[in-house]
Amino acid sequence: MTLIYPVASNRVHPARLSPAYRSALKRSPQKPLIPMRHTLSELTGPVYGHETVRAHDNDLTIQAKGEPLGERIIVHGHVRDEDGRGVPNTLVELWQANACGRYIHVVDQHPAPLDPNFTGAGRTQSDADGYYRFITIKPGAYPWGNHHNAWRPAHIHFSVFGHSFVSRLVTQMYFPGDPLFPFDPIFNSVTDAKARARMISSFDLDNTKPDWALCYRFDIVLRGRNATPMETK
Amino acid sequence: MSNQRPDGVTPSQTVGPYFKYGLTPNGEYEWNDAFTNNLLTPDTSGERIRVEGKVYDGDGAVIPDCMLEIWQADSQGRFSDPQDARALPNSSFKGFGRVGTDKSGAYAFDTIKPGSVPDADGKPQAPHIVLAVFARGMLLHLYTRIYFDDEAGNAADAVLALVPADRRATLIAKKAGAGGTYTFDVHLQGDNETVFFDV
Numbered sequence: 001m002t003l004i005y006p007v008a009s010n011r012v013h014p015a016r017l018s019p020a021y022r023s024a025l026k027r028s029p030q031k032p033l034i035p036m037r038h039t040l041s042e043l044t045g046p047v048y049g050h051e052t053v054r055a056h057d058n059d060l061t062i063q064a065k066g067e068p069l070g071e072r073i074i075v076h077g078h079v080r081d082e083d084g085r086g087v088p089n090t091l092v093e094l095w096q097a098n099a100c101g102r103y104i105h106v107v108d109q110h111p112a113p114l115d116p117n118f119t120g121a122g123r124t125q126s127d128a129d130g131y132y133r134f135i136t137i138k139p140g141a142y143p144w145g146n147h148h149n150a151w152r153p154a155h156i157h158f159s160v161f162g163h164s165f166v167s168r169l170v171t172q173m174y175f176p177g178d179p180l181f182p183f184d185p186i187f188n189s190v191t192d193a194k195a196r197a198r199m200i201s202s203f204d205l206d207n208t209k210p211d212w213a214l215c216y217r218f219d220i221v222l223r224g225r226n227a228t229p230m231e232t233k
Numbered sequence: 234m235s236n237q238r239p240d241g242v243t244p245s246q247t248v249g250p251y252f253k254y255g256l257t258p259n260g261e262y263e264w265n266d267a268f269t270n271n272l273l274t275p276d277t278s279g280e281r282i283r284v285e286g287k288v289y290d291g292d293g294a295v296i297p298d299c300m301l302e303i304w305q306a307d308s309q310g311r312f313s314d315p316q317d318a319r320a321l322p323n324s325s326f327k328g329f330g331r332v333g334t335d336k337s338g339a340y341a342f343d344t345i346k347p348g349s350v351p352d353a354d355g356k357p358q359a360p361h362i363v364l365a366v367f368a369r370g371m372l373l374h375l376y377t378r379i380y381f382d383d384e385a386g387n388a389a390d391a392v393l394a395l396v397p398a399d400r401r402a403t404l405i406a407k408k409a410g411a412g413g414t415y416t417f418d419v420h421l422q423g424d425n426e427t428v429f430f431d432v
Contacts (some may be wrong), residue, residue, distance in 0.1 A: 023370030046329035095255025
């Protein structure tokens, strides 16, 4: 299968300079990016060995001696390409704040407690169908310095690779119905409402585990289309 | 599972300021590294090099919370990816590296000088490494290329030829003395702004 990566697919992404997001002002190029045809350097990408992901790296609730505090959740979904095919065996990494909205990162000084039993980092590899699954704790919202009374909606950071180096995606997964959505310049840097909605997980009752954990589904769509027309059944 | 065609790709969001313990712990946090800045394996053939530099913002201030990823061919110009249908590398060299900048905005990769890879027309490209740049304040990562100032092939490289001559130097790592070290700084904005590609 040979995939192509139309540059037009990038239009859903935020403008690099989204002025409401203050940190972007000095960290976005002012000169135009230079278009180029993809070569093998862009069309290939890293392959991971089994040494990259360990057996329980996708369960963030069993990394310490005790159980982390907060609401245990299942986050799962499929990594797909633009034609809807599952992206198999691709690395999915996540990191997040704890239930109180605090990251273990030393720079995070939000006066909320750290959880000695929660790191907030996980990784997994999608299966042959592109399916992945994590068990974690629902992260809390937290304040940040972008503007007066700025709070980030609860989110989980995702890093995904896909079939090539140009399908690389770093994004954030949000939770349905968050009241902070209208006020968040990072979420709203995506100007198309339908595209924004693709960053919001959906509550998944069918896969909620009774007496144990709520489930959220987050499907991730990466760049890449088959150059040949899809066969119809 | 529904296999209907999606409406479009999932939008990008910034890597933010707190990725380090998840993506580049490098001994500072308990989590293990999936990737590091050392691409060398004992059986890797080719010229050992170090590519190092700093990352700067539009004020010329260093960026201490930047993540850089590189992707490159082996010394014979082959990618460690089955999608590269040519003969596959015979070593365990993976060609992918990741690093977070330190407090001074500095980074380094230990790798090998890549060989030549064909361009879209099948003509040889000058040796290069593809670099992706992520940071707080960047809602979407940037792609650029690291070329080498001691490669004669630069003059005929089709991608370098797309770049205005007065900006080409931003893509070329400079050999820093003996020992295979090259310097490559990244300027996200400003007079010395690095050339980034729309790929």
